[in-house]
Amino acid sequence: MTAPYARIVADIRQRIESGELPPGSRVPSTRRIIADYGVAMATASKALSALRQAGLVYPVPGVGTVVAAAGTVAPQRKAAASGTDDVVRAAIGIADADGLAGLSMRRIATDLGMATMSLYRHVASRDELVVRMLDTALGEYPLPADPPDGWRARTEVSARALWAACQRHPWLAHALSMTRPQASPNGMAHTEFVLAALDGHDLDLDTKMHVGVGVFVFVRGVAVNIEPELRAVQDSGMSDEDWMTAHKPSMQAVVDRRRFPHLAAAMADEIDMTLDSLFEFGLARLLDGLDTFLTPHAPSTMDR
Template sequence: PAPRRRGPRERGEGPRAAAGGEGRPRAEPALTREGIVLAAIGVADAEGIEGMSMRRVSTELRVSSMALYRHVANKGELLTAMIDHVFTEAALPEPPPADWRRALEVALRCEWDIYRRHPWAVRLTMMAGAVVSPALLTNAEWMLRVMVSRGRTPDQAQELLTVLSAYTSGMALQATRVVLEEHEFGMDTEQWWRTRGPDFLRLADQGRFPTLFAASALPDVDGVFSLGLKHLLDGIAPLMEGPGAP
């Protein structure tokens, strides 16, 4: 007689085989907490913080959303880990430069560079921000030590730190505004200005804003940051070098 044909289960084509054999579900790709954090940073860099969700990160990693929760408890914990990563990656030098002005400039430029690379970060790290991470506290402690070493009390140093952080965060928000609008409207900076060109020309023709429209170009935000930082440090010099400074 003709040989009996084997059925799907005998050929290993049944549900058990599709699930990975022996009744076990197919394993998802290996996950690590660091891999999840890096994927979330990549999503936020490309799509803005509004586009970053546990579901979106799981899609990026090609795993189930539940797989993420074995490594991070919730979105808030993930946001904190993202901030901690970007600030740890740009750790400040130890020991700080001996000159207080150089030390504070190093710290503020480091923070500025983080915001330029990761525009979403400024929205989480302002003085009333959404997260508090060990790396953020380390940066704050670093700058406070610089100021206290010049004879400032911890309270005085906190006040100065608030002024310095407000400047960097405020400038970063100005610099990232167009980036955020790119995510919202789906256009780059040049396209954004071109679409608004006719509106600006109509306003210029009205003659109501002659000084505003006399400028030849938009200011270079990095150059403006450097200029403002110089004057800001000039402004706090009397507070850093006054009575009580070594």
């Protein structure tokens, strides 16, 4: 009897070979495989791993798993992990392509060509692995050793570095926690960076921590929308603009101008609103508010 994952592999292989899934196109994600074939996450992950090992597909960060071009060699897995860094990097690659939901110790082991239990020589648990992953991801965007002058410029540097890391790794915002902060040196560096930016202001530590964590919460709050948006594009095959164009008439039909006059006017206009524009607008307003709050506490108007 053919294993479920093998049937999925055969089906997707046939779609690739027939041209239904041409080179560069996205193959079904783990979520889509689960929904379409009625299988568990482990089976969906195993099917994608088998396709990658066969050189038919390869993961693209922020896009998903795509079909390799005919006659080319898709990026191949390593024969074996030589250390913890290999395990962490393999896990990041999987999460970049399929999110944390597609991450499992079995899938990492399969990609690295090693036994699942061997991974535990490098990390004690999946939770520890995720902490190492987020620390590595944040470390790709180091804070400057020579920061700019002024609390606002320094705080903005930290916020933009966090935003860039979350854009590069869409799963990162979901992995970061405010209420249960992880033991991540690179994450702690951001908090320290903002706290140091407030030196010289007449603020107690409690207030300074609320400022520092508040900036982090804002960035994370916008960034948690990155991954769902990417998955929606992958699952639907439609960009945000295409989706709005297709659904705008039905939404306008629901918006009663008498009940929602402002919203109706907004929908009738061409408003360019993206996660980037929301981040830029929100960050500027957040810093404006902090500027008003910090002005009475500032040692000098030059430090603003």
